Amino acid sequence: MLEANGIVGVPVLSVSTLGIAGLRQRQADLLSELRALESPTDRFPRLGGPRTWHLVGHSTGGVDAALLLREGPLALARARTDTTLAGEAWGEWSDLVNRIDSVTTIAAPHFGTGLAESPLARFAGGRPSLAAMWDLGVAATDIARRGDLTSRIRFAMGATPGLAKMPYFLLQMALMNELARDLRPEVLGPISAHPVRRSAEGRVFSIATVAPRPGSGHPDKLFHDMWRWTHDGRTKPTSPTIARPLRLDDIALRLPTQRNFRLPSIDAGDNDGVVSTDCQVLGELIGVVIGDHVDVLGRYRRSSLIDAKVIDPGLLTSGAEFGDDEFFGLLVRIGERLASAMR
Numbered sequence: 001m002l003e004a005n006g007i008v009g010v011p012v013l014s015v016s017t018l019g020i021a022g023l024r025q026r027q028a029d030l031l032s033e034l035r036a037l038e039s040p041t042d043r044f045p046r047l048g049g050p051r052t053w054h055l056v057g058h059s060t061g062g063v064d065a066a067l068l069l070r071e072g073p074l075a076l077a078r079a080r081t082d083t084t085l086a087g088e089a090w091g092e093w094s095d096l097v098n099r100i101d102s103v104t105t106i107a108a109p110h111f112g113t114g115l116a117e118s119p120l121a122r123f124a125g126g127r128p129s130l131a132a133m134w135d136l137g138v139a140a141t142d143i144a145r146r147g148d149l150t151s152r153i154r155f156a157m158g159a160t161p162g163l164a165k166m167p168y169f170l171l172q173m174a175l176m177n178e179l180a181r182d183l184r185p186e187v188l189g190p191i192s193a194h195p196v197r198r199s200a201e202g203r204v205f206s207i208a209t210v211a212p213r214p215g216s217g218h219p220d221k222l223f224h225d226m227w228r229w230t231h232d233g234r235t236k237p238t239s240p241t242i243a244r245p246l247r248l249d250d251i252a253l254r255l256p257t258q259r260n261f262r263l264p265s266i267d268a269g270d271n272d273g274v275v276s277t278d279c280q281v282l283g284e285l286i287g288v289v290i291g292d293h294v295d296v297l298g299r300y301r302r303s304s305l306i307d308a309k310v311i312d313p314g315l316l317t318s319g320a321e322f323g324d325d326e327f328f329g330l331l332v333r334i335g336e337r338l339a340s341a342m343r
Contacts, residue, residue: 005339011047013037015055022178023188024074026064031093038096053100054338058297059274060179062105062206063188066282068097069200074191102203102341103283104334106296107272110192110206111279112185114233114271115226185233185279192282204283205337207330208248209272211292211318212263220317223273223292227318230271246281253288255329261290261321273316287333291322298327 002010015033038049055065067074072089090097182188196204211227218224248266251259266288270277274293289296294315300322301314 002335002339002342005335007339007342010342013047023060023063023067023182026060026179027067027074030064030068031096034096050095050099054102054104054341055100056104056106056334056338057108058106059108059293060183062103062108063110063192065100065103066105066108066110066192066196066204068100069103069196069204070194071197098199100200102205102338103200104205104207104286104337105280105282106207106330106334107209107275107293108206108280108282109183109188109275110282112188113183113230113275113279114185115230115274116180116183116185116233189279196283202284203341205286205341206281206283207287207289207296207333208277208280208285209275209289209291209293209296210248210263210266210270210277211272211290211320213270214319218319223316223318226273226316227271230274230276231269246278247285248277248281248288250288253285255287255289255326255333257325257329258290263290273318286337287330289322289326289330291320291326292316292318295320295322296327296330300327 002008002012015030015037021029034053037047038051040048055068057063057065073093195201211223214220214224214227247253254261266277268276268278272291272293277288291300294300295318299312299315301310301317302312302324303310
């Protein structure tokens with residue numbers, strides 16, 4: 001997509017972050033990954049450096065990247081009730097952080113997510129309840145009924161970090177989910193309200209996702225519940241973005257293939273099954289995609305053109321009709337904005 005826009009010779013790499021660690025640890029891990037890519041070894045030449053970085057992050061990965069554009073690293077109080085950006089500078093990371101030239105986020109919970117307050121999130125955080133056990137059982141039954149358990153397991157395994165980090169990941173999963181606590185709107189909202197540093201102004205771009213509102217008889221029980229949990233957890237406006245026009249209903253922001261898709265006017269309760277749509281906007285809004293939270297990762301329903309056999313059942317079924325045209329249209333939108341930022 002960059003070459004189509006006249007930008008050649010730019011390597012595109014995947015950078016992993018810790019799965020469910022707290023935001024501060026995820027920041028440190030992301031910086032370590034970038035530094036490693038710039039540090040060649042005898043066995044791995046890697047990229048070498050120093051490099052100018054343009055980061056693209058989905059979901060919490062977008063939050064991780066955007067937090068690097070502040071004046072100092074993230075600081076979280078032990079009780080997660082008094083959260084600020086640290087007063088100290090980036091220290092040994094200053095040079096690397098200053099070379100991050102732009103950040104593009106997709107479906108990122110910049111101002112938190114109501115899903116972090118759901119019974120399942122509380123269960124993962126070490127606060128079991130009858131509601132959580134009930135929801136877990138219903139979700140498991142629905143997965144089995146839909147017959148795509150193998151697909152969802154493959155997705156979950158693909159979302160975990162590499163083998164070297166697996167013991168830490170499993171320990172975090174077994175004991176507590178720090179990330180769910182950090183993603184609560186009252187925790188992350190005030191942090192993301194801090195402005196980016198002056199050199200990064202105008203270099204933060206957001207793509208928001210919104211799914212059609214599921215009715216009571218929605219065929220995907222898991223998506224229906226996730227949408228409801230996210231909606232119900234969004235009980236008060238904690239995002240300063242709500243106070244200004246977000247243009248979420250601007251048809252020009254949609255992908256060309258989605259401009260005829262009928263949606264009610266997007267309000268504060270609308271979401272993609274994981275994050276409220278209006279909480280995904282930081283910096284310049286460059287797109288509004290109709291799809292669920294994982295459609296934009298390529299995990300949408302795909303069938304063979306030859307015999308209509310299902311190739312990938314998709315992780316969630318929201319009714320957004322997201323397909324190949326939309327996925328590649330999203331890549332084109334990102335490529336165009338990145339090319340503009342690199343010129």
